Amino acid sequence: MVIVHKGQTNRKATGGRYIAHRGKRKFEIGHAPTHTSIAKQKLKKIRTKGGSEKVRVLTAEIANVFDPKTKKFTKAKIKTVKDNPADMHFVRRNIITKGAIIETELGNARVTSRPGQDGTVNAILI
Numbered sequence: 001m002v003i004v005h006k007g008q009t010n011r012k013a014t015g016g017r018y019i020a021h022r023g024k025r026k027f028e029i030g031h032a033p034t035h036t037s038i039a040k041q042k043l044k045k046i047r048t049k050g051g052s053e054k055v056r057v058l059t060a061e062i063a064n065v066f067d068p069k070t071k072k073f074t075k076a077k078i079k080t081v082k083d084n085p086a087d088m089h090f091v092r093r094n095i096i097t098k099g100a101i102i103e104t105e106l107g108n109a110r111v112t113s114r115p116g117q118d119g120t121v122n123a124i125l126i
Contacts, residue, residue: 003030034116036096055119063121065109076104
């Protein structure tokens, strides 16, 4: 099934239905969420509108962790997801999204990148 991001809803404020004046269009197509998990790194390239490419992280095992004290980035192995404000069930499934708290070799870190959009997992130590 195609995921479509159309502007208008099917219902009026009163509860009545809007009759669709046309069908789905190619430029309205969206994609299923990536749900980046912890495993050996796996990337996927997708074509975006205009012919550009976007890299998605399907699975990741290493994060670029920024230490605010030393002002340096270090690559650290991801152990587990401690907290995820996007969805409480993502913690059980070890799904990484922006804002998730991950446990790394260096300590707990908050993810600052969008792995499904940016193609990398960046985090900052907390």
